[in-house]
Amino acid sequence: xxxxxxxxxxxxxxxxxxxxxxxxxxxxxxxxxxxxxxxxxxxxxxxxxxxxxxxxxxxxxxxxxxxxxxxxxxxxxxxxxxxxxxxxxxxxxxxxxxxxxxxxxxxxxxxxxxxx
Amino acid sequence: xxxxxxxxxxxxxxxxxxxxxxxxxxxxxxxxxxxxxxxxxxxxxxxxxxxxxxxxxxxxxxxxxxxxxxxxxxxxxxxxxxxxxxxxxxxxxxxxxxxxxxxxxxxxxxxxxxxxxxxxxxxxxxxxxxxxxxxxxxxxxxxxxxxxxxxxxxxxxxxxxxxxxxxxxxxxxxxxxxxxxxxxxxxxxxxxxxxxxxxxxxxxxxxxxxxxxxxxxxxxxxxxxxx
Numbered sequence: 001x002x003x004x005x006x007x008x009x010x011x012x013x014x015x016x017x018x019x020x021x022x023x024x025x026x027x028x029x030x031x032x033x034x035x036x037x038x039x040x041x042x043x044x045x046x047x048x049x050x051x052x053x054x055x056x057x058x059x060x061x062x063x064x065x066x067x068x069x070x071x072x073x074x075x076x077x078x079x080x081x082x083x084x085x086x087x088x089x090x091x092x093x094x095x096x097x098x099x100x101x102x103x104x105x106x107x108x109x110x111x112x113x114x115x116x
Numbered sequence: 117x118x119x120x121x122x123x124x125x126x127x128x129x130x131x132x133x134x135x136x137x138x139x140x141x142x143x144x145x146x147x148x149x150x151x152x153x154x155x156x157x158x159x160x161x162x163x164x165x166x167x168x169x170x171x172x173x174x175x176x177x178x179x180x181x182x183x184x185x186x187x188x189x190x191x192x193x194x195x196x197x198x199x200x201x202x203x204x205x206x207x208x209x210x211x212x213x214x215x216x217x218x219x220x221x222x223x224x225x226x227x228x229x230x231x232x233x234x235x236x237x238x239x240x241x242x243x244x245x246x247x248x249x250x251x252x253x254x255x256x257x258x259x260x261x262x263x264x265x266x267x268x269x270x271x272x273x274x275x276x277x278x279x280x281x282x283x284x285x286x287x288x289x290x291x292x293x294x295x296x297x298x299x300x301x302x303x304x305x306x307x308x309x310x311x312x313x314x315x316x317x318x319x320x321x322x323x324x325x326x327x328x329x330x331x332x333x334x335x336x337x338x339x340x341x342x343x
Contacts, residue, residue: 025158028199030314032209033272033283042208044194045272045281050265077318086268092307092317 019095023105026098030090031056039109051084062110070103139230143220144169152239154310161312162197166219171309172234174244180293181231188219191285191293193274198283211282240301243308247297252330256338259331267318267328275335284315291329291336299332300325 021029027039034053036043041055056062065073072080074094078087090099107113140150147165154168155161172181194211195201203212222230238244264270264280273287274280280287290299301308303325306315320328 019156021158029158029161029312030316032202033198033281033314036209037202037204040208043283044198044202044209044211045283046208048279048281049271077316084268085266086271088268088271088316088318090316092305093312093314 020098023098023101026094026102027105030093031102034086049086051086053087056106056109059110059112062106063112063114063116066114067103067107070106071099074099074102137233139222139226140233143222144230150237155312158312161310162199164196166196168310169234170237171240173236173238174240175295175298176231176234176293177295178231178235181234182224182227184293185222185227185230186224188221190216190218191289193282193286240309243301244295244297247300247304247325249296249300249329250326252326254327254330254334256331256334259327259334262324263328263331267320267324272315276339287332288335288339291332292340296329296333299329303328 031039032043034043034045034049035041035056036053039056041053041058043053046052054061069081073083073087075089075091075096077089078084080089094102144150149155149164149168149170152168152170154170155164192198195216198211201212201215202209204210260275264275269275269287270280272281272284274282275287277286277288302315303318303320305317306313307317
């Protein structure tokens, strides 16, 4: 019985590991459409938007957001942090772990940390 | 005599099915997934050259398929995976139209044969059965206010030929080409159909799903009237 449980747990872990995508690939797929190839907030979708997407290379603005706030914005959408509804919730497409990795990816793009 | 008629009929049916399968394999399979499953990784999703057709019978309106295959017009302004068709520009990213390819054009007879064959592909009857779209109406203004400003659909989708975003398929002919239950089901849970789609699940309520489908019907009627 224990063996079976262990096997099932290992299988679940390996499937999860297999399904996890890199932050760079997730950014390229889900974020670039609005935040742009260079992360500067100038994606192909912005022409008719009422609010421009965040410039992820803007160290000043990005350092004003904690990792927890960024995580919440990606997971639950802009409205969860009182920002634009045009930023959708990505909870249905990304795991918590992938969102955490994306937050770190944003820190690389802005070359900044919260509060610096 | 009777046997001959039966034999000829069977021969005709099997020849037609064979012809359809021939066209599907020759002209469609290189760009469209005809057998499933949907892309399970991002790299598989990026490699798609056209939408998966293995659930075409759950998705499309047959009469639209017949018409569109004879006169195809671009539905996704930035191609199947937008990432392969964009380039940096002076004001931001732009669509690199030089990388986009036109869809093949079929004859009337081939279009009808292929559409009939595609409509047989229905692996997601279970998802469709969960949706029921009641007849209803919504004004274009209300639809725009609720769905474009509140839900932000227009961020990624064109809602009229010159207005909206580019990374998703245009919405102004959506109701002409798609079955209402498919629209509702896909919006309700895009990842249930395509696990790696870049369409978010916005947790749209049942009531708003109904209104949204009615709004797409308004947009499509307006598009048809303008043509």
